[in-house]
Amino acid sequence: MKAKIQVVLCKCCTEIPSVLRLESLSKLASESNNVMSVMTVDAICDGKQLAPVMNDVKQKELDRAVVLACHKKDVSPTLLRAYRRAGVNEFMVELVNIREEVVLPHANEPERAQAKAEAKLRAALARSLMLQPLERQTEEMKTRNVVIIGAGVAGQAAAKEAAKAGAHTVVLEKSGKTLKVPGVVMQHSTLVGAEGYGGNLKLKIRAGEKVESLDAAALVIATGGGWTQLKGSLAKAVKDAVPLYKLNEQVQVDAPIKGPVVVVDSPDPSGKTMAVQDFAWDETLETVVELKKKHPETEIWVVFQEMRAFGLSELVYKEAADAGIKFIRYDKGGVPKADPKNPGVLSVRDFSQGEQLNIRFGTLAFASIPANPDNRLIAEVLRIPMAADGGIRRGSIQRWPVSTPRPGVFVCGSALFPKSREAAEAEGEAAGAMASAFVKRGTIEFGGVVAEVEQEKCSACLTCVRTCPYEAPFIGAAGKAEIRIQACQGCGMCVGICPSKAIELRNYTDDQIMIETRTLLGGDF
Amino acid sequence: MIVAKRKPLGEIVEMLAPYQKITVIGCRSCVAICLAGGEKEVKMLVSALKIKNRKEGRKQQIDGFVVERQCEKEWVKEVEERILDSDVTLSMACSLGAQTIGDMYPKHLTFPGLNTGMFGVPEEQGVWSEKCIGCGNCIIHTTGGICPIARCAKSMLNGPCGGSANGKCEVNLEVDCAWVAIYDRLKLQNRLDLIENFTPAKDWSTSHSGGRRIYVREDAKLSQHQKKGKEAVQ
Known part of the structure; x- marks a missing residue:
């Protein structure tokens, strides 16, 4: 059957026509092969303007579309849904970003912008003819369990929220602490293995001496942070340093605190440990202000490398400075040091004055919560990426703040990076809600853009099996690689590395990519 | 491979x-x-x-x-x-x-x-290491399964030499000493007595030294008769 393309040009209100001549793009489109219809709309993101576009599709029985508009993320879900209803497979809709990629960067050079837009249109039309419709498949979830790892602040919040939404919760807690959280609590338990994929996960849990298996539909990582001891030269000289949270507790319960008090911003100022996060700053500022209020006579110093007092914390900083708390900034050239022969003195070079200071202290506290060492084990078991500072990496700070790249696996609280109790609680609730929403779907959707093996070409070299972060490829009964499509995330890593070019990613096949590239750049290569 | x-x-x-x-x-x-x-x-x-x-x-x-x-x-x-x-x-x-x-x-x-x-093996994705040089006379049953010909820079049969320090080879400090590896493996297998054995010079006639090697398996070769038959078919 002959391909029938619809081309849609979006004006983005007035932004796009202010740089591009849409009539000439429209003419180029209408003169191209297989283009049956060209439409110009004011704003494709406006639901009302979709109706005539979709009517056109139905009337002319079009089977594919090229839409020139803005960033994919802004338009795609609604647009693709509309096309699906109008009978066009969503993988046959080609989106071209002429706003962020053409109009905005070339606002002052309309001729170049026009040429770029035309090249992109030609490439998209060439690719459009190579597209194949793809279908997604579904599988029933076999359980409704939401498993939460860690019963700290974030974990408890997640369990409560998930249970409130009707999910069956199982909380794994490493220690023996008893908890009032809904659902099952497994004490002295840790996650040691995971097979399957979000929706139908088979977990292996070590509970005490035994290893048990547990089915889970979704998983929330709430392992929390971990404290370290003072390290490096400071540790050798100061034996009784207290972590910031201990100092905070002492202040709260009015325990006697020996002045003067010095708070250092890192457990290892001369080492590679990252300087404290914004949270630790909030905690530091609140602690010292409270301490100063309760003991106005105590001299307080805060020794820091980089101050990060965001938002309203700025006011707390001002309050602290007004109360006479001294803030001393240092840099790598003059890190705080202590000499065992001269106990009770911290020497540091004041960066702003260039002056060496010897600060006498009664109590030395240090801020910073490094990441929980359990994170690494859990990330390995679940095969999810870690962030550089030792936390679990989240999907995207704006769009998926409590998700991991693995569907059905969520993360919250200090497992991501150190944060305050309030923030951990809020994230816990969010992760609990996300997990229960995921479970409530009852089915897993997969397929579409997934890898596919051409078995004749496969030499069973295991390269894909070793490379895939999701354990999607395996060597099947025929002695050739196969893809577990429920696990495949369509990332294309196996496709890129396969030495025999036996794997292709659907919707991004070599042919589809090459025709687009060749049209854009011209020539054979 | x-x-x-x-x-x-x-x-x-x-x-x-x-x-x-x-x-x-x-x-x-x-x-x-x-x-x-x-x-x-x-x-x-x-x-x-x-x-x-x-x-x-x-x-x-x-x-x-x-x-x-x-x-x-x-x-x-x-x-x-x-x-x-x-x-x-x-x-x-x-x-x-x-x-x-x-x-x-x-x-x-x-x-x-x-x-x-x-001839190497993939140690991990993207890393290959040499483990055999095809000398034609395998002895690894006596060396804990580790080939000193391929893995020792001097192909020593009685090692280690004086250049082995902290488990590394003097030829290249990043390379493990094959003979330390052999010692460790034999110890693991409770066969340390083997390291005391003196191995005399090896018969190198099976190796490349004799020029191009040709291996023949008589029973697998086609007979003149069979060859003729094949030609006739073609």
Whole structure:
């Protein structure tokens, strides 16, 4: 059957026509092969303007579309849904970003912008003819369990929220602490293995001496942070340093605190440990202000490398400075040091004055919560990426703040990076809600853009099996690689590395990519 | 498997510069698996050559594909036309593949695209290490399963030598001393007594020293009669 393309040009209100001549793009489109219809709309993101576009599709029985508009993320879900209803497979809709990629960067050079837009249109039309419709498949979830790892602040919040939404919760807690959280609590338990994929996960849990298996539909990582001891030269000289949270507790319960008090911003100022996060700053500022209020006579110093007092914390900083708390900034050239022969003195070079200071202290506290060492084990078991500072990496700070790249696996609280109790609680609730929403779907959707093996070409070299972060490829009964499509995330890593070019990613096949590239750049290569 | 490495692009470009029509042929066996000369590498090299030619204004016709095993005549025969249609063939197989094509078509030019290195094993994704040099007389049952010929820089039979320090080799401080590895393995197997054994000089006549080696298996060879029959069928 002959391909029938619809081309849609979006004006983005007035932004796009202010740089591009849409009539000439429209003419180029209408003169191209297989283009049956060209439409110009004011704003494709406006639901009302979709109706005539979709009517056109139905009337002319079009089977594919090229839409020139803005960033994919802004338009795609609604647009693709509309096309699906109008009978066009969503993988046959080609989106071209002429706003962020053409109009905005070339606002002052309309001729170049026009040429770029035309090249992109030609490439998209060439690719459009190579597209194949793809279908997604579904599988029933076999359980409704939401498993939460860690019963700290974030974990408890997640369990409560998930249970409130009707999910069956199982909380794994490493220690023996008893908890009032809904659902099952497994004490002295840790996650040691995971097979399957979000929706139908088979977990292996070590509970005490035994290893048990547990089915889970979704998983929330709430392992929390971990404290370290003072390290490096400071540790050798100061034996009784207290972590910031201990100092905070002492202040709260009015325990006697020996002045003067010095708070250092890192457990290892001369080492590679990252300087404290914004949270630790909030905690530091609140602690010292409270301490100063309760003991106005105590001299307080805060020794820091980089101050990060965001938002309203700025006011707390001002309050602290007004109360006479001294803030001393240092840099790598003059890190705080202590000499065992001269106990009770911290020497540091004041960066702003260039002056060496010897600060006498009664109590030395240090801020910073490094990441929980359990994170690494859990990330390995679940095969999810870690962030550089030792936390679990989240999907995207704006769009998926409590998700991991693995569907059905969520993360919250200090497992991501150190944060305050309030923030951990809020994230816990969010992760609990996300997990229960995921479970409530009852089915897993997969397929579409997934890898596919051409078995004749496969030499069973295991390269894909070793490379895939999701354990999607395996060597099947025929002695050739196969893809577990429920696990495949369509990332294309196996496709890129396969030495025999036996794997292709659907919707991004070599042919589809090459025709687009060749049209854009011209020539054979 | 046989482990090889692609020659630097500059060297390949220089080799091919005088010719017009070039055929690049990869191999789907060892060199595909060690990421040196499979279909992906062939396609990438062809693209790289085309891009370089376009940048430098050189005109060449370059085509690339793979065969199942380039060291076997039958597979090469299948692409005979494409080979002979070109001015030069760049073999992306190990030297065995390149020489097979060369022997089959002695008038035709066949150049190597890879440097064939060793018999190696993939230690992890992207890392290969040499473990055998094909000496033709295996002794690893006496050395805890570790070959001192391949893995010791001096191929010592009674080791370690005085240059072994902290488990590393004096020839290259990043390389583990094979004899320390042998000691550790024998200890693990409760066979440390073996390290006391003196091993006299090895019979090297089975190795490369005697010139090209040819292995024959009489029972597998076709008889004159069978050969004639095959010819008749063809």
